[in-house]
Amino acid sequence: MISINTNRFNLRTLCEKDNNDIFQFTKDPEISKYLNWESHKDIHDTNDYLTRIILLTKKFPISNLGIEVIDKNRKTIIGTVGLLPKHISSPYTYELGFVLSKEWWGKGIAIQSVQCLMKYAFENYTLERIEAFCVTENLKSWALLEKIGMLREGTRRNFFYKDKSFYDLYMYSILKNEWKEPSH
Numbered sequence: 001m002i003s004i005n006t007n008r009f010n011l012r013t014l015c016e017k018d019n020n021d022i023f024q025f026t027k028d029p030e031i032s033k034y035l036n037w038e039s040h041k042d043i044h045d046t047n048d049y050l051t052r053i054i055l056l057t058k059k060f061p062i063s064n065l066g067i068e069v070i071d072k073n074r075k076t077i078i079g080t081v082g083l084l085p086k087h088i089s090s091p092y093t094y095e096l097g098f099v100l101s102k103e104w105w106g107k108g109i110a111i112q113s114v115q116c117l118m119k120y121a122f123e124n125y126t127l128e129r130i131e132a133f134c135v136t137e138n139l140k141s142w143a144l145l146e147k148i149g150m151l152r153e154g155t156r157r158n159f160f161y162k163d164k165s166f167y168d169l170y171m172y173s174i175l176k177n178e179w180k181e182p183s184h
């Protein structure tokens, strides 16, 4: 069970009881617009999704952590952030993913969550490289990646397919020796 506390939120391992909080943002088509899953139609979709995440987390503990805040006097999961090891041939490379409820965009919570997780990962795991991929039209996502100092390595043309359309993907990475801990 992971729990990383900051002044604004707690990053923690997810459990089945988080399903309602998670459904509040996974049902939003704008959230999954550029992601490789469809928006959830009902709570059963979220339960299935959570079951898969919880199973994966048992093997890879930082692959999906909940971003928990106090909202209206209640602890609420408002997004997720994770680092998943890539391939057996590349065991020191982890892929970054993040999702935040729209209601919480524009407050710097996503960037702070990513920075917090990266610090935890570089300090607690043998990890050389973190990489991230995002659809070129997903400006908010690649703006975040650039703000944390990730380098755009190139473009995978027509790599991502969704809703009968092909999208280009930007590839980003940061190496352990390039990582600088933020001051907040």
Ligand SMILES: CC(C)(COP(=O)(O)OP(=O)(O)OC[C@H]1O[C@@H](n2cnc3c(N)ncnc32)[C@H](O)[C@@H]1OP(=O)(O)O)[C@@H](O)C(=O)NCCC(=O)NCCS
Residues within 6 Å of the ligand: 030, 031, 032, 034, 035, 097, 098, 099, 100, 101, 104, 105, 106, 107, 108, 109, 110, 111, 112, 133, 134, 135, 138, 140, 141, 144
């Ligand atoms: C990608 C995503 C997480 C970005 O959310 P976000 O809130 O814009 O991200 P940040 O935490 O970096 O916040 C940046 C914004 O907060 C503002 N901000 C306010 N306080 C801030 C603070 N203390 N620190 C940093 N930024 C702050 C910034 O000015 C910026 O505003 P702007 O968007 O008007 O320029 C969100 O759009 C999302 O969940 N999208 C759907 C899922 C997705 O596409 N994930 C990426 C897959 S690759």
